[in-house]
Amino acid sequence: MWDYSDTVKEHFYNPRNAGPLPDANAIGEVGSISCGDALRLMLKVDPANETILDASFQTFGCGSAIASSSALTEIIKGKTLEQALEVSNQDIADFLGGLPPEKMHCSVMGREALQSAVANYRGEEWKDDHEEGALICKCFAVDAVMIEETIRANNLCSVEQVTNYTKAGGGCSSCHEGIEEILAKVLAERGEDFKPAPPPEKKVPGKLTTLERIRKIEQVIEKARPNLQRDHGDIELVDVDGKNIYVSMKGACAGCQMEAATLGGVQAQMVEALGELVKVIPVKATAKFAPNTLPA
Amino acid sequence: MSIPSPTPIYLDNNATTRCAPEAVAAMLPYFTEQFGNPSSMHSFGAKVGHAVKSARASLQKLLGAEYDSEIIYTAGGTEADNTAILSALKANPERKEIITTTVEHHAVLHLCDQLEKEGYTIHRLKVDGKGRLNLDEYAALLSDKVAVVSVMWANNETGTYFPVKQMAEMAHAAGILFHTDAVQAVGKIPLDLANSAIDMLSMSGHKLHAPKGIGALYLRRGARFRPLLRGGGQERGRRAGTENVPSIIGLGVAAELALERMELENTYVRALRDKLQAGILSAVPHAFATGDVDNRLPNTLNIAFEYVEGEAILMLLNKQGIAASSGSACTSGSLEPSHVMRAMGIPYTAAHGTIRFSLSHENTETEIDRVIAAVPPIIAQLRKLSPYWGENGPVTDPEKAFAPTYA
Numbered sequence: 001m002w003d004y005s006d007t008v009k010e011h012f013y014n015p016r017n018a019g020p021l022p023d024a025n026a027i028g029e030v031g032s033i034s035c036g037d038a039l040r041l042m043l044k045v046d047p048a049n050e051t052i053l054d055a056s057f058q059t060f061g062c063g064s065a066i067a068s069s070s071a072l073t074e075i076i077k078g079k080t081l082e083q084a085l086e087v088s089n090q091d092i093a094d095f096l097g098g099l100p101p102e103k104m105h106c107s108v109m110g111r112e113a114l115q116s117a118v119a120n121y122r123g124e125e126w127k128d129d130h131e132e133g134a135l136i137c138k139c140f141a142v143d144a145v146m147i148e149e150t151i152r153a154n155n156l157c158s159v160e161q162v163t164n165y166t167k168a169g170g171g172c173s174s175c176h177e178g179i180e181e182i183l184a185k186v187l188a189e190r191g192e193d194f195k196p197a198p199p200p201e202k203k204v205p206g207k208l209t210t211l212e213r214i215r216k217i218e219q220v221i222e223k224a225r226p227n228l229q230r231d232h233g234d235i236e237l238v239d240v241d242g243k244n245i246y247v248s249m250k251g252a253c254a255g256c257q258m259e260a261a262t263l264g265g266v267q268a269q270m271v272e273a274l275g276e277l278v279k280v281i282p283v284k285a286t287a288k289f290a291p292n293t294l295p296a
Numbered sequence: 297m298s299i300p301s302p303t304p305i306y307l308d309n310n311a312t313t314r315c316a317p318e319a320v321a322a323m324l325p326y327f328t329e330q331f332g333n334p335s336s337m338h339s340f341g342a343k344v345g346h347a348v349k350s351a352r353a354s355l356q357k358l359l360g361a362e363y364d365s366e367i368i369y370t371a372g373g374t375e376a377d378n379t380a381i382l383s384a385l386k387a388n389p390e391r392k393e394i395i396t397t398t399v400e401h402h403a404v405l406h407l408c409d410q411l412e413k414e415g416y417t418i419h420r421l422k423v424d425g426k427g428r429l430n431l432d433e434y435a436a437l438l439s440d441k442v443a444v445v446s447v448m449w450a451n452n453e454t455g456t457y458f459p460v461k462q463m464a465e466m467a468h469a470a471g472i473l474f475h476t477d478a479v480q481a482v483g484k485i486p487l488d489l490a491n492s493a494i495d496m497l498s499m500s501g502h503k504l505h506a507p508k509g510i511g512a513l514y515l516r517r518g519a520r521f522r523p524l525l526r527g528g529g530q531e532r533g534r535r536a537g538t539e540n541v542p543s544i545i546g547l548g549v550a551a552e553l554a555l556e557r558m559e560l561e562n563t564y565v566r567a568l569r570d571k572l573q574a575g576i577l578s579a580v581p582h583a584f585a586t587g588d589v590d591n592r593l594p595n596t597l598n599i600a601f602e603y604v605e606g607e608a609i610l611m612l613l614n615k616q617g618i619a620a621s622s623g624s625a626c627t628s629g630s631l632e633p634s635h636v637m638r639a640m641g642i643p644y645t646a647a648h649g650t651i652r653f654s655l656s657h658e659n660t661e662t663e664i665d666r667v668i669a670a671v672p673p674i675i676a677q678l679r680k681l682s683p684y685w686g687e688n689g690p691v692t693d694p695e696k697a698f699a700p701t702y703a
C-alpha cells in the first residue's frame with residue numbers, strides 16, 4: 001500500500017469541490033480512461049477581474065489523483081488566472097504533504113488541467129506534448145521518456161551524464177540497469193555501442209586523495225613547528241605508511257619528557273584534519289634513513 | 297496505512313496468507329533448542345535432520361510426488377521458477393527456445409524478457425477473453441529447439457486453470473522438459489504428480505499458511521537438472537546453502553493442514569466465493585467476473601468494475617477494514633493495468649477497475665455478507681466522481697463525451 005500522507009487520505013476520503021459545476025466558463029480536460037486517470041477541471045471565472053470564483057472537478061483515477069484534484073481546486077479558488085498559473089505541480093504535492101514518487105504524475109495532471117482550463121477560458125488552444133513513460137528512477141521520480149529524450153537531445157553516453165542532466169540514478173543507484181538499457185537503445189540508434197564506465201573509485205564522502213592527505217599531514221606538522229622551535233626543538237615528517245605517520249623529534253624535544261605530550265597533541269590535530277584515526281610515531285631519523293646502521 | 301478500526305476482513309490470500317498458528321508453534325523450537333545444522337555430524341544436527349526429513353515427507357504427500365528426494369527446498373516461488381527455467385537452458389545448451397504464456401507471474405515473465413535480450417526466443421502463448429489457451433497454437437510450437445515449457449497451473453489474478461497435465465504430456469511426447477508454476481494451486485486443489493508427465497513444479501509456502509521465504513521445486517526423478525546455486529552439498533547438491541530449517545518445519549505442518557482442509561477449500565470456501573460473486577454482481581451494474589469462471593481456483597474471484605479505478609476502490613474498502621487487491625496500474629506504480637487483464641483483452645474502461653478477492657478457510661459467511669454490503673456504495677461513490685459516469689450510467693460514449701486536450 002502506498003505511503004500516503006494524512007492530507008492525501010483526507011482529501012481522498014472527503015474530496016472538496018467534487019462534481020459538475022453548472023455555470024462553469026472554463027473547462028480543462030486531461031488524461032484518458034486508457035491511461036488510468038482522467039481529470040475534468042471546471043472553473044467559474046469573474047470576467048471583470050479574471051478571479052476564480054469557484055472551482056470543481058471530476059476525476060477518474062487512484063487515491064492520489066482524486067486528492068490532487070481536490071487540493072488543486074482548494075489552492076486556486078480566489079486566485080486570479082495569472083496567479084493560478086503560477087501554481088506548480090510541486091505546490092500541489094506540497095499542499096498534500098508530499099506524494100510518493102510513483103504518484104507525482106497525479107500532481108502534474110492537476111497542473112495541466114489548470115493550464116488547459118485557462119486556455120479554454122481565453123479561447124486558446126492548449127497543447128501539451130508531455131508524454132509519460134514507465135518510472136525508472138524512484139529516488140527522483142524520473143520516467144523513461146524523460147531520460148530517453150534527455151539522452152537524445154544532449155548526446156549523452158553514460159549513466160553519470162544522465163544523472164547530471166536529470167538527477168535519475170543519483171540516489172540509491174538501483175535504477176542504473178534501467179538507465180543503461182535506455183542508453184544502449186538510444187546509442188544503438190546513433191550506431192554506437194554503449195560502453196559501461198569503469199566502476200567508480202570508491203569515494204567515501206570527504207575522503208582525501210593520497211596527495212591531499214599528505215599535504216594535510218604536512219600542514220599539521222608545519223603548524224606545530226613554531227611552538228617547538230621556541231623551545232629549541234623541532235619536528236619533521238619522515239614517512240607515511242597507511243595509518244602510521246612517522247615523525248622525527250629533534251633538538252631539545254627529542255627524548256624530553258614532553259615528547260609524549262607533544263606527539264599526543266600533534267596526533268589529535270592529525271585525526272581532526274584527516275577525519276580518520278591515525279597514529280603519530282616517533283622514529284630516529286638516522287635509523288630510518290641509514291639502513292646499514294641497523295643491527296644485522 | 298494505519299490499521300482501520302472495523303474488524304478487518306482479509307480477502308487477499310492469493311497475495312499471502314496468515315501463517316497457521318500450528319506451523320508457528322512447530323517452528324519455534326528450531327530457533328532455540330533445536331538450532332543444529334542438519335548436515336552436522338553430531339546429535340544437534342541429527343535431530344534436526346530427522347525433522348527436516350519428516351517435513352519433506354509431508355510436502356511430498358501434498359504434492360503426490362513419488363519420492364521425497366524429488367523436493368528441493370528454495371527461498372520461495374520466485375527462486376523455484378528461476379531455478380527450473382535456467383536449469384533447463386543449462387541442461388540443453390543447444391536448445392534456444394522457451395514456450396510460456398502471456399499471463400504468467402512476473403517471476404517467469406520478467407526472467408523470460410531478460411533471456412530474450414540474451415538471445416533466446418520466447419514464445420508467449422496468447423489467451424482468449426476468458427483467459428484460455430489455444431492448444432493448437434501450443435502444439436505447433438513444440439520442436440526440438442525448445443528447451444522448456446513453463447505454464448502456470450492456476451492464474452494468480454483470476455484463478456483460471458491451464459490444462460497443465462495435458463500440456464505436460466504433449467511436451468513429453470515431443471521430448472521437451474515441462475515446468476509449471478503451481479504457486480497458487482498447491483494446497484488448494486489435489487495434485488498427483490507421480491501420475492503426471494510434469495518434470496518440474498514450483499510452489500511457495502506463504503500461499504498456504506506456511507511462512508514467507510520458503511518454497512520448493514519439485515523435480516521428477518530422472519529429469520535433467522543443473523543447480524542455480526552451487527556450494528555445499530545441501531539438497532543433494534541441487535540447492536546449496538544451509539537449510540532454512542524453521543521454515544521447512546513450518547511448511548511441513550502447513551502441508552499437512554492443507555491436505556486435511558482440501559475438501560473444505562472445495563466446498564466451504566468455494567460456496568463463500570460464489571456467494572460473494574453473486575452478491576456483488578447482482579447489486580452493482582457494469583461489473584463482471586473476469587477469467588474462466590467455470591474453471592478456476594475455488595477461492596478466487598476477480599471482478600472488473602467499469603469506469604472506476606482499482607486503487608481508489610481498495611482505499612475505500614480498506615477504510616472499512618476490507619483487504620483485497622487490484623490489477624490497476626496505480627497499485628503497482630506502472631502506467632499499464634495488469635498484463636493478465638490486457639492479455640484477455642479486457643477493455644481499458646474496465647481493466648483499471650479490477651479487484652481480486654481471494655478467500656481462505658479462515659473467512660466466515662458474516663464477513664462475506666459485510667463485503668457484499670460494502671462494495672456497491674463504494675463503487676457508486678467513485679462513479680459519482682468520475683467524468684465518465686452520468687446520472688445513472690456511463691456517459692454514452694466515454695471517449696467522446698470526455699474530450700481531453702491530450703491523452
Ligand SMILES: Cc1ncc(COP(=O)(O)O)c(C=O)c1O
Pocket residue numbers: 310311371372373374375377401403448450451452477478479480500501502509511
Ligand atoms: C503464480 C505465482 N508465481 C510465483 C509467485 C512468487 O512466489 P514467492 O513470493 O514465494 O517468490 C507468486 C506469488 O505472488 C505467484 O502468485
Ligand code: FES
Pocket residue numbers: 136137138139140168169170171172173174175176
Ligand atoms: S531509484 Fe534511481 S537513484 Fe534510486
